[in-house]
Amino acid sequence: MGKEECKTMLDALNKVTACYRHLVIALGSTSDSQNLREELKRTRKKAQELAVANRTKLTALLKDKTISKDDRAEYERLWVLFSSSMDLLEVDMKRSLEIGQDFPLKVPTRHLIQTGMTGSTTTVAARAMSVQNMKYEADSNIDTADLRDLQAEISQVSQMMEEMEMKVQVAPWAVEAKQEAGAELKSNMSVGNSSVGVISICEEEPKEEEGGGGSNTGFASICAVIVFFVIVIAALILGYLVINMS
């Protein structure tokens, strides 16, 4: 059914928007690098593809006059979700253009802001692109070349938004949300709720729960290693007892 497809696509767009925002926040700081610029570019392209797909689907659904009242309300809700995502995406793209221009990478003395973030953002980008590992293949002048592309894409996105507003008559304030206040607490947070690990005691720092060091696969592999060692030790003890017995 069209609704389910729409929902999955919107979820994907949402995920990519969140990851893109996270990447843009790292721009200009010490975790900025060639790789980050490439990640931004690829995430952006993916976001745009998803956006176009979403838009065509939703406009087709909303233009259809033969749908029921409830269906129409649902599609309007999805429309509001879509347009809010696009708003965020557009603002982030514009800001990344600005910050990218202010902090070029290929200059002899580059002063990136020492924010304390030094790690890479590979995992975030991998999440956005839904791949396991990111492969980097861009050439060295990505920051200047990319900015030109970015400008073109921003104008594309703005155009798309304006077209959307013209074609589809949806009143965003009339949409009623399905989630009530505090709904975010009720979902299953697979990683956050597992309270294995150390809570940092430093008062002013936000209390962090080390939910498995960051990724599910890491946690699983540590578990496997521990189990392996337990089995080896058990085998050694049994062997020693057998030898003693005989």
Add this chain to the structure above:
Amino acid sequence: MTIRNAIRDHGQRYRPRMACLRKAEKVLLEMQDPRTGVKSQPQRLVITTIPHAITGEDIIAWLAGRFQIDTQEARSFGSMLVALGYIYPLQDHKRLVIKPDASLYRFQTPYFWPTQQWPVEDTDYAIYLAKRNIRKKGILELHEQEQYNRLHKWMNHKWDFIVMQAKEQYRAAKERKKPDRVVFECQERAYWVVHRPPPGTVSAMDYGLERRIDPNADETQTPDFYERIMIFTQQSIMRPRVKSSVSIGALVKYCTTYYSHDPFLSKCLPSNPWLTDDVTFWTLNRLNAEVPSKMRVERWTFSFGELLSDPRGRDDFRLFLKKEFSSENLAFWESCEDLKWGTAATMRGKAEQIYKTFLARGAPRWINIDGKTMEITVSGLRHPHRYVLDAAQTHIYMLMKKDKYGRYIKSPVFKDTMKKAICPEEHKFSDAQLEQNAKNRRPSLSPIILRQQELEQRARMAANAPVDITQVMSKLSQQGKEAPQRRTSR
């Protein structure tokens, strides 16, 4: 579509008083230099070490060295950078000041810098609060909870999006390594402390109304622009000039005279109401106070203008003139002021009244002005307007200033007033008393009531207007003439 247009806003609203942002950004970039910038050190938490922490004293020392200023000024500059949000404190994150000790700070990432053209969106704040809700498992601070509820009410149509986006951003943040995660949390929290300050925090983002022109943008060089420059320079050439030694001398004299009377620069007795919430100072210095304060009386000796502009001083002067039988001058001056500042409908009536009372031949309170001025005034009164009596008023003002003012300062009336003037004692409030004062703040009298009181007083004064010697003389002469001719005096 009011909510949408805020982002794709073709009106380009710029915030005033934010021209400092570009300059602050340059300073920030200089601070990053590994050789000449601020020294950074790693911050040790329980299990992780996060680099790039700087101490308050290092920042202040660097600023003092870079700009060649003293420590106090460097400290205020540093506090300004923190209040704007370019640097954030790691301990005591709600107080946006620089402490000149080893307390740690860190630079904010460029995305979270305050900017001219990107307004802070409520949607983003709602997403941040939802994320915080997830992390704190539902226990938000009081002001955050209030904001959350308010945003839930007003942004209800976007709430699905906000929840979805908050969850996704939370998961995306989890993808990073532990130290980066901690830094990211701190950064975001610091950003929102600056832009949505919790109660008790002073941030520099309170900027008032928005402007339509970007103050940092360069103006385009159109012919119009050059024409404006030409007009300006032509007018500058034609302006009359005063020698700078003279004008500076006047400024210096003014400053030295009024220095001790300015509550900003010197102590205010009994206490400054804005600081201690105690309104004794205002009640003692009311416009129609019975007993003026010593400072007020001292101000009357500075210039004649000061004396006249203070209603209490004017009352005193009026008393003195009554004793000298020349109060018609002051009465005339006051009537002229009344004419100038009154409503247009009453102008004609007032002008006629003034003519009859002060200027006509044989008037009851005839003023002594020279023939030329009298001629101009009388001819002008045929078509009265607001400033028709200006020449006469200036003449009388100068007369009073040159002659009567000097005598007033030496008179027993003034000396008496000066002796009776009060000098209140300074208040010494303890902290508890200050809090009590703050709780007992009350609004002052409504200006409508004050105006009514003023009008009543004026009416009372007009009713028992003092009798001048000219009036007395004219009455006597008329009484003398009454016997042979029965003429009623006018």
